[in-house]
Amino acid sequence: MQNSVSLVPAALRRGDTIAFIAPSARINHIFPLRIARARAFLEAQGFRIREIYTPELPTTSFRAALKTRVDEIHESFRDDEVRAIICCIGGxxxxxxxAHLDYELIREHPKIFxxxxxxxxxxxxLLAGSGLRTFYGPSAIxxxxxxxxxxxxxxxxFLRVLVAEREESNAPSEEVGPxxxxxHYTDEFLDWSGEPGNLRARETKPSPGWKWLRPGLAHGRIFGGCLPSTLQLFGTPWEVSYKDRILLLELPEGMTLDSPWPLELARWNLADLGMRGVWDDITGLILGRPYRHTEGQVAEWENMVLELTEGYDFPILAGVDVGHTDPMLTVPLDALCRLDSERDEWVVLESGVENK
Known part of the structure; x- marks a missing residue:
């Protein structure tokens, strides 16, 4: 397990190359308009884009297809012109x-992921195997x-956390800060398969804002992610210790893309974290805004978190712009943070990247 200060990648600058990769779901060729929009936007912002993606994986065997996917990831790290890697989507x-990644290669070529x-x-x-700081944030598609x-x-x-705008500066970039x-936010579901016929901006609505489910003050290095995914690596070589960390959790979509994660599964997941001793280890908890839950379901989710962490005194902040929600923060994982309910603050106390 790894719980020391991570290997911090270099900042991104205008003119740098960003790689798009699809290490999980392989849908770039199914939704080319979304890839094209992401590429065009980033190019208009002054970045170069390299899409490392094989539309047709080998069909001879699962191992052959897996090797192609692994090779794409290795290529994105090996190419020194690539300064940042953005995943196209989850999956x-x-x-x-x-089990097939070359963690030494990744350690030797650290970059934004x-x-x-x-x-x-x-x-x-990547943290456990290579010591690399990565970022929980937006995807290309x-x-x-x-x-x-x-x-x-x-x-x-994204710019605030990852991009150095002043080329002449050789000093470390300032802390990310509050x-x-x-x-406003949106969780409106628009079927991508309807593009270009249904192209329009999604409707936004006022955000209910942050909510402190439990007050308090906490310091710690933040880590976590999608709730069910955080449970998959316990007992493996890629387990990350949550000792003295602030835990970040958010809920995925449900059984269909337009549905929320069932609350009975969320309760199951939270109980599993408790059995693994996570509540004993952490100093604070941050919850992303749930995806497509009604106001009543959000209240049930928040009450559920309080029930399953009953007896602990760490602060809990809910409703933040993280995860399956839009807009989305860019969170530097393994960065030192402070939670302070009295000041109503979540502060990242160091830079997300090195300005070099």
């Missing part, structure tokens, strides 16, 4: 890859492929 197959949902497994594995462009809040925080909160 259900990230766990097929972990960003994604969410079941990419949670890669965040754990989802947030960066939004029509007509990524939401301003999502993009502005995490912002969006005034």
């Amino acid at each position: 259900l197959t990230a766990n097929e890859i972990l 960003i994604g969410s949902s079941d990419i949670t497994l890669f965040h754990h594995a 989802t947030q960066l492929g939004e029509y007509p462009a990524p939401l301003d809040f999502t993009w502005e925080h 995490m912002p909160r969006a005034t």
Whole structure:
């Protein structure tokens, strides 16, 4: 298990190359308009894009297809022109890859790696196996492929955390600082298969804002991700210790893309975290805004968290812009944070990247 200060990647600059990879779900060729929008937006922002993706995987065997997927990841790290890697989307197959990665190669070529949902497994594995700090944040097909462009809040925080705008500066970049909160959000479901016929901006609505389920003050290095995915790596070589950490949790979509994660499964997942001793280890808990839950379901979810952490005194902050929600923060995992209910703050106390 790894719980020391992580290997911090270099900042991204205008003109740098960003790689798109699809380590889990393989749908780039199914939704080319979303990939094209993400590419066009980032190129307009001054970045170069390299899509490392094989539309037709080998059909001779599972191992042959797996090797192609692994080779794509290795290529994205090996290419020194690539300064950042953005996952195209999550999926259900990230766990097929972990045992086949060259963690020494990744350690020798550290760079920004960003994604969410079941990419949670890669965040754990890259920290445990290579010591690399990664970032829980937007994906190419989802947030960066939004029509007509990524939401301003999502993009502005991506820039804040990852991009060095002043080329002449050789000093370490300043701390990320207080995490912002969006005034509006959207969880409207628009079927991507309907594009281009249904192209329009999704409707937003006022955000209910943060909610302190339990007050308090906490310091710790933040880690976590999608709730069910955090449970998959206990007892494996890619388990990350949560000792003295602030835990970040968010809920995925449900059995269909337009449905919420069932609360009975969420309770099951939370109880499993408790059995693994996570509540004994952590100093604080941050919950992302649930996806497509009604107001009553959100209240039930929050009450459930309080029930299953009863007897503990760590602070709990809910309703943040993390995970299966838009807009989305970019969270530097393994960065030192402070939670302070009295000041109503979640603060990242160090830089997400090195300005070099």
